[in-house]
Amino acid sequence: MNKIIWITAALFINSIIVFGQENTSEKPKLVVGIVVDQMRFDQLYKYEDKFSEGGFKRILKEGFNYKNAHYNHIPTVTASGHASVYTGTTPSVHGIIGNSWFDRKLNREVSNVEDSTVVIVGSQQENTRGRSPKKLMTPTISDQLRMRTNFASKVISVSLKDRGAILPGGHTANGSYWHDFQSSPGYFVSSSYYMDHLPQWVSDFNRQKKQDEYLNTNWNTLYPLETYTESGEDDSTFERTLRGKEKPVFPYNFKEIRKEYRKLKVEYQLIWVSPYGNTLVTDFAMEAVKNEKMGDDKITDMLNISYSVPDVVGHTFGLESVELQDVYLRLDRDIEKLLSFLDEEVGKGEYTLFLTADHAAIPVASYLYKHKLPTGIARINNYKDSLEKYLNTKYGENPWIQHFDGEHLYLNRELISAGKLQMEDLQKEIAAFLTDQEGVNMVVTTSDLRSQEYRKGSKEMVQNGYHPKRSGDLILVFDPGFIQSSNPELKINEVKGTTHGSGYAYDTHVPLLWFGAGIPKGESVRKVSVTDISPSLAMLLNLQLPSGSNGTPLPEILR
Missing domain, CATH: 3.30.1360.150 (Gyrase A; domain 2)
Incomplete structure (x- = not known):
């Protein structure tokens, strides 16, 4: 009798938090995976009053929100996080135990995506610093999609960071593209692992020199500075100062600042600490959808986007900075632009999207110390x-x-x-x-x-x-x-700027939002893991689970 009552109560609760759009048998034409580097769950709500109606708010209102999503492993870093999202398992299985690790045989540290057997494709100068997914020990959900459709599905990944593009794309991506500031004037490049030369549309995109256009701008706050009450003072001792500036304060005249970084031959990396780095990635992602004809037919394609700027800005200025808040307000508009584009290009209700983060972050240690918090x-x-x-x-x-x-x-x-x-x-x-x-x-x-x-x-x-x-x-x-x-x-x-990597909630608690085709409206406070994302996609698309997957499909979105 008690068991019957419990089941009835559970069904009643679920009927309250899940409502609206029902799951359909039609598979989406396009799956879009968005990973926001270093995004904490609370940032969805901290800046909510200043978000547009068509970005984060639209996903929250029309989609499903897992409010208690966490990483279930240490460390919590970029490479490990991306690998866990897309393989549905942890570093103990997929092998990406960090952004880098010590190799006993080589007696040196190795990068998670370094590969001396391949070269960079599309750089202005020859670049033999090869990159590939070979160190990833298991397939990803994108690999499962490719295999299921006899490789007719297209998988494209893009990020400023190489690991943010390569690991989500898995072993069989049609193309993974990232931002090259070392051997190019900010070009998007790839690897000979995937291709011998860049597609024409990528070369054309690079020739537009959008990165120069964005780096010649003056970054000021989207709204009047005095309205950024959700953040600390603009001039803060918790923040690092960019070269060419005396203080870490607005505005940021990148046209002048880049001159200092040009001397170090890294001027195009400045886009990583600018909100326009997110815009550049969004521009590229939309070009990929158009030129690769993604979502054009009934064969499901997959677009993976990783936004790296919040991580770099967090490390530079910290979680309480006006700079980070402005980055999120502008990222919100980039996401609004992306959703409107997908509505038009692929069709409203024809694509499924998830949004999460590769890790969160701790408040700046000096900030914690000032406020007598443990640090x-x-x-x-x-x-x-x-x-x-x-x-x-x-x-x-x-x-x-x-x-x-x-x-x-x-x-x-x-x-x-x-x-x-x-x-x-x-x-x-x-x-x-x-x-x-x-x-x-x-x-x-x-x-x-x-x-x-x-x-x-x-x-x-x-x-x-x-x-x-x-x-x-x-x-x-x-x-x-x-x-x-x-x-x-x-x-x-x-101490200046934030960091991450631990197993504590400030590093593990991340957003997990689902939106679009087949996704009901609702929210849940049930504790879930990011390793549940790939098995959920597998069930949604009727795919075999990735071989290493040990996550659990999320029943709330699969009704």
């Missing part, structure tokens, strides 16, 4: 120096540590084996030593990660982010509010 600095070099001294004193002068950067500690396995030390015992001893250091919450050994199965808390998140062939021998978890720094002299009140 601190995890001083990695101090940990390393102290540990080396301890090991040398006890076991003799030797390079016991092969690599120690951030949360991963790689031990010298050959030396330990030659010294006939027991790896498991040594790991436990080091874990106990490091746990006593200021700012270290816990240290998890790989011996425990391999022999235990954790089902809750930080250890479960560490295990989800651990890959035996790529991770360190010990993984550190820092105290809440603590940020990493290799600078032993940095004072907490001198």
Whole structure:
């Protein structure tokens, strides 16, 4: 009897929060995946009063809002986040354990998308810094779509960052394009992994020199500065200052500022710290839809867009800055423009869209300190120096540590084996030593990660982010509010700009919105994971799940 009552109550609750458009059997002509780099869930509401009616608000009003969506692994960084969204699994399976990691065989750090067997295509100067998805160990939902349609579906990905374009596109994308400021005047480029040369429409887009047009603008606030009451003071000690400026304040005359960055040969990277970087990506995405004829027939295509500017602006100015607020207000208008374009080009109700983030972020540590909130600095070099001294004193002068950067500690396995030390015992001893250091919450050994199965808390998140062939021998978890720094002299009140990477809610809690064909209106506060996105798309499109997928389809949007 109680079971019947419970089921009836659950159905009643669902009938309240899910209403309107019903799911249809017709598959969408186009799936659009949007990842906003470093977007926190609360930013949907923090700036809501100043959003237009046709951007974020339209998605919220007409779509489905998961208000309690999180990452379920550590670390929370760009590459890992994008990979998890599109594979439906965690770094323990897809292998992207960070933006970079230490390679024991090469004895150096490697990037998540570096590939020496390919070259950049479309750069003005020769660029042999090859990029590809080869380090991604599982297929993505975009790969499943391509295979299901015998590769008739088109998959295009675009971002300012290479990883923001490459990882969502998976292994079989028709094209992944990103912004090249190192060997081009801000061109969108690709890789010989995908193609021998750029499509004509991409070359034509680059020749328009929109990046120059945007970098010759004067960035001022969209609304009068005094109305930005949701943010802190414009002139703030929590913010970094761009070269060519005396203070981090509006306006930003990019035409003058770029002269300073030209001397460093990185002037086109300035678009990454400008709201017009998002506009440039939106322009390119719309050109891709038109020229690749995406959504033109009944074979579903997929467009992946990653907006990188919020992340760069967050790192530069912080979460309370007027600069970041203005970036979101202008991104809102870019999304409004994109939705209107898709309504016209593909057809209203003919495309399905999801929007999420690759991670969130912590408020600036100096801001937390000023307001007497828990914070601190995890001083990695101090940990390393102290540990080396301890090991040398006890076991003799030797390079016991092969690599120690951030949360991963790689031990010298050959030396330990030659010294006939027991790896498991040594790991436990080091874990106990490091746990006593200021700012270290816990240290998890790989011996425990391999022999235990954790089902809750930080250890479960560490295990989800651990890959035996790529991770360190010990993984550190820092105290809440603590940020990493290799600078032993940095004072907490001198920290500028935000960061991310932890398993705490300020880094894991992200937006998850669904909109368009087959998506009902509503919202849910049920805790869900970003790894649920790909399996939900698989069910929506009647696809086989990506091979590594361990997320759960979201029933609220599949009614």
